[in-house]
Amino acid sequence: MNNFIYCNPTKLVFGKGQIARLGELIPADKHLMITFGGGSARRNGVYDQVVRALEGRTWTEFWGIEPNPSVETLRKAVAQGKEQGVDFLLAVGGGSVIDGTKLIAAGLLYDGDPWEIVLKGRAACGVPFASVLTMAATGSEMNSGAVISRYETQEKYAFYGNYPVFSVLDPETLFTLPKRQIACGLADTFVHVLEQYMTTPGQSRLMDRWAEGILHTVIEVAPKALGEERDYDTMSEYMLSATLALNDMIAMGVTQDWATHMIGHELTALHGLTHGATLAIVINGTLRTLRDQKHGKLLQYGERIWGITEGSEEECIDAAIARTEAFFRSLGLSTRLSEEGIGEASIAEVERRFNASGVHHGEARNVDGAMARSILEACL
CATH class of the missing domain: 3.40.50.1970 (Rossmann fold)
Structure with a gap:
């Protein structure tokens, strides 16, 4: 660590x-x-x-x-x-x-x-x-x-x-919130954890298990949280998961990513799309584009979160990314830019903004303008 x-x-x-x-x-x-x-x-x-x-x-x-x-x-x-x-x-x-x-x-x-x-x-x-x-x-x-x-x-x-x-x-x-708000909140919570977890393997067993516990909880409570009748225990687990996902608890001593968030912020600025909704789209492109860099953690995530153990390593990673996208779809959220009417013009503008500010996001500090373009193109 x-x-x-x-x-x-x-x-x-x-x-x-x-x-x-x-x-x-x-x-x-x-x-x-x-x-x-x-x-x-x-x-x-x-x-x-x-x-x-x-x-x-x-x-x-x-x-x-x-x-x-x-x-x-x-x-x-x-x-x-x-x-x-x-x-x-x-x-x-x-x-x-x-x-x-x-x-x-x-x-x-x-x-x-x-x-x-x-x-x-x-x-x-x-x-x-x-x-x-x-x-x-x-x-x-x-x-x-x-x-x-x-x-x-x-x-x-x-x-x-x-x-x-x-x-x-x-x-x-939380009982009276519209389903859309809860769906975006669940997506936000889930991706907050991935930004701190889906980086470098072998850093901390403890941080990994805490992060995985939050991911499992969000997956388990999501259907009832989105249901017509919301119960106190479900909303308690959801509410506390969202808090623990970003109070620095699971980030102690480990590398962090945050490229998905930075790209998502630009999409919100350009199109007004709800923050959680941008994350449900961009994270899939991030995982596809940086799968080699995140290889070890994607395998761990696929096995521990989704129970994926059969097939080659590349097949397991494919399955883990597919299950992640399917989870966001189960929340009723878009997972592709084209579904929100976002295309090349916005991709070019995000690339321009990243280049103009000279930023390098991600745990390897390699998400610059060109990489942001690649991630967004993988979200089309």
Whole structure:
């Protein structure tokens, strides 16, 4: 294993009725702003739970953080927070609301344009914030990363800020989510694990087994999570899997990839496609294109996750990739660019952007513009 330092300061407050504890979790002397998305928190009853939990307190609200949160919207939130002296934030929503709140937290202590923080890739400081999670997918509730879009220029980049002080996870908040959102969340969770697992074999038995445990859980709970009647135990397993997939736990001492995510971000920036939906497409092209590089891990994955043991090594790898694509199809998601009307023009633009920024992604740092093109062509 490689050297590493692991520290995750976020307190998880998990289970039924835990939103009621917000009053004791948020310091009473803070000037609080609560951030929301487009209004689902009102429709699913979470807003009312938050209001009851904070009875007797005063706060300001900011509504309208979009899926794929935009700096254009977040600038308004930063201005509102500065005007009202906000020194604590509570994000109520899914990963996009939490990601956006991370930039608001940093922007409240920054004199320039918040987009400059994104371009720097890391915030120097930020006001403390917490979250009430209502959509399991990104793991943003227990990590320091965020991804922000700039609609003016069709750009989307990641940056790192503070960890949430605490995050409340009540699986019952997932019961009313549309199937499409759950499908994209399951895909996001699955690919988060693959980005940390599907790299170099023989690094850590422990990290491999933890990662494989999450993959098995996602596969097992997916049908019931997408069903008409959702039960608490299923949504608990799904929600916690999404958190553990990206809180750095399975990344200790091992190489990581993330090329699929970086390509997916460009597709979202160009076409507005939901993040999890981009991953369900691109990961298949990544595995096809880099199968020689990932040979050993693909064999291990095929055997341990899908039970593939018969045939030549190349046949086993073919089967593992096919089973992966079939899993995403079972979620009701596209697995080919052509299904989303994406073709050569977008592939050329992604290649251009990778080359212009000089990036080299992947565990071998070999996913440049040309390799990104090859991966996307394998997704057509």
